[in-house]
Amino acid sequence: MATSIRFFCAGVNRVLTRSLCNPAVNSNRKFRIGEKIPSEDLFEDSPSEPLNAQELFKGKKGVLFAVVGAFTPGCSEKHIPEYLSHHDKLKEEGYDMICCVAVNDPFVMSAWADKLKTRGKIRMLADPQGKFTKAMKMDLDCTKLLGNIRSKRYALVIEDSIIKSINTEPDHTGLACLLCIRNFKSAKSVDAT
Numbered sequence: 143m144a145t146s147i148r149f150f151c152a153g154v155n156r157v158l159t160r161s162l163c164n165p166a167v168n169s170n171r172k173f174r175i176g177e178k179i180p181s182e183d184l185f186e187d188s189p190s191e192p193l194n195a196q197e198l199f200k201g202k203k204g205v206l207f208a209v210v211g212a213f214t215p216g217c218s219e220k221h222i223p224e225y226l227s228h229h230d231k232l233k234e235e236g237y238d239m240i241c242c243v244a245v246n247d248p249f250v251m252s253a254w255a256d257k258l259k260t261r262g263k264i265r266m267l268a269d270p271q272g273k274f275t276k277a278m279k280m281d282l283d284c285t286k287l288l289g290n291i292r293s294k295r296y297a298l299v300i301e302d303s304i305i306k307s308i309n310t311e312p313d314h315t316g317l318a319c320l321l322c323i324r325n326f327k328s329a330k331s332v333d334a335t
Contacts, residue, residue, distance in 0.1 A: 172279045178303050179206070180277035184267040185248040187255075193267070195274055199303045202238040207297040208280060211288060212246045212254040212266075221295075222258050229263045241265040245272045245281075245292045269293070280310075 173179070179199060183192035199206075207225065209217040225240055232240060240263065244251060248268040255266040275281050275293040284292040299307035 173305055173308070175305050175308060177305055179298070179300060179305060180274055182269075182274040182277050184243060184269055184274055185251075186265060186267055187248055187252045189248050189270070196303045198241070199300045201302055203299075203301045204237055204239040204241060205232065205297060206241045206243060206300055207295075208243045208275065208278075208293040209295060210244070210282065210284065210292045212244050212250045213257075217244075218254075218258065222260060222264065225264055226258070226260065239265060241267050243267045243269050243274065243293065245269050245275055245290065 179195050181194060181196045184195055184198070185192060205225075207221070209221055211217065222242065225242070229240060242260075242264050244267075246254075246268050247270045251266040251268040255261055255264075260266055269275050272281055272291050272293070275291070278296075280294045280296055281291045282294045284290065295311040297309045298305050
């Protein structure tokens with residue numbers, strides 16, 4: 143019974159997101175493989191100490207994945223747990239860090255990190271004004287559903303601040319950015335759609 147309710151709710155979420163979020167907010171140019179990630183500030187735990195995205199990944203190999211929002215069901219039940227379960231494998235493959243970014247404030251992202259027990263495994267980064275998200279051209283207009291601009295779901299493999307792989311969610315409603323985990327060994331790149 144609980145499983146069927148969960149699938150029903152997931153279906154309702156997809157329909158609502160598809161009808162109430164506009165994926166074409168800023169689709170005229172996206173970042174490409176081989177380019178540096180935007181030099182925008184993100185925040186971890188507090189708004190008092192900004193982390194420049196380029197500096198964060200300087201000299202490091204990592205995964206940066208974006209979600210629509212903290213505490214959303216799909217992200218809380220699927221995205222974060224799958225990244226957590228692959229943490230050790232990613233470390234063995236030479237990834238220095240895994241980061242999650244969402245258009246939320248740093249306090250919400252910190253509370254979400256505590257709730258999902260991501261500390262020491264996934265850095266939960268806030269993009270409170272959506273500057274990083276807009277610079278990536280991954281903004282998603284969810285004003286009708288969530289009250290503001292959010293991020294499309296995507297995942298990047300980054301080496302020394304350079305994008306090496308891009309996985310985007312084609313319909314902005316499912317869990318396609320988990321392809322990054324399933325294909326993280328691959329040097330092949332998927333261009334943003």
